[in-house]
Amino acid sequence: MIGNCTETVCSADWYSVDGGAKMLGAIYGDIIGSYYETHCTKNYDFEFQRDSSFTDDTVLTVATARAVLNNPEPVTRFKLRKRGFEYAAQYRQYYSYYPSAGFGIMFSEWAMGDVHKINRSYGNGAAMRAVPIGYAYDTLEQTELQAKASCFYTHNNPEAVKAAQAVASAVFLARHGENKENIRVLLQKRFRYDLSRKTADIKEHYEYNSRASYSVPPAIIAFLESDDYESAIRKAVSLGGDADTEACIAGGIAEAYYGEIPKYIADFCDRKLDGFLKAMVKEFQKRFCR
Template structure:
């Protein structure tokens, strides 16, 4: 869970930049949290509520918490359609296939005991806004990868899940991505690259560095990569966690901690 936040913060300053550095320091003084962290924590908070009160009408609960967090943190950098959604008097799903569904769904991957349930809940969390099949598939890809990673699956198994179950081919070259990859918002053009950054990494920190090195929508790419890498490596330097807490503040960090404790995931 905190891995998604760290990734978002690390990529924040490069999102609309042509710079694709190989980071020395994952979180610098210029970094900040974005909508990716806010909405990831919103989904986590919704899961906290349902863990305590029962997993019923989950789509309506995800919707409630996404609206609450977005309206509270209005200037976190949301896309135009999502911004219009949470400012509407009667918010309705808008058939999006954008990567916003994927980046916010990380917590779902930690919350359930089976892959089947994980995927169905990822679809519920996505569909309140991103009810296009590609938007739902992106969310399922991220949550499913996290479930497999935390359950002890190999990278090859995760790659096979992404390619065969989701339908995203993972056939990239890091140098070519660094040279040619541009800003993309579609799940199908963001999630595979984020998974690739994880697959070729050798640690949590290395995964984040490779995601930023690929470029594009760097906060979202690194947010997704960080969420999966945390689940797989199960180790994040305490200094990075402390830096992330400093960036998001005590209130949001407390929600992250409560989620990790409630769902038995401590780093």
């Protein structure tokens, strides 16, 4: 179902490269949720909107992928700052490519400021871009370390670090075939999130708030409750909050778990992406998603 969108644009050639669409689950979630970031909805059957577009969530997800491609080596806990600087360099670089993609004021000021400045944001910005890390490393421990490094300069705050680690870990577990109950239990134990709640209960009082501890657990729950990629996105958007980021996170995990995205969603979203972003995704897929 594509709501009121009747245009058909088939761009599935690059989508199906190597038999996978990894990392696009997050990007498509961002695109579909983008309209509802400013037009919040509690309606599960919302329509896909023509004037949806990719936002900072996509730009920084791709920047994370670039940082991983540039240096895929494992990191130790003693080198987190150095590794963090490499992630930060890509975040600055990609901000400079797409400064109007919807970045928050705090991030924009950081991106244009002193390269050694450390931000201590507790927002969900580090979690929304963490999906590629979940694909790139061989152990959960390394996945968590890389996620922590990715936060060093922009979200040096335990709440934001935990959220980024939870998202990357969820992708790691999902792509390794863990069932949802195990994913739920492991994340609850490791990150002390209450993932036993239901989206139907959460959305009753849910509002726009990009704080990591407020917005990231519901996105994970949207995935845990889902039946397929599309239902994860719909549950995330219809929480009625930070819709692009909720759907980016839920969609990123859902793709890792289900392994497929409906073609009509790919077709709807692909035409919103430019060649540069597509080329980056393709490079990441070739390296990490066979």
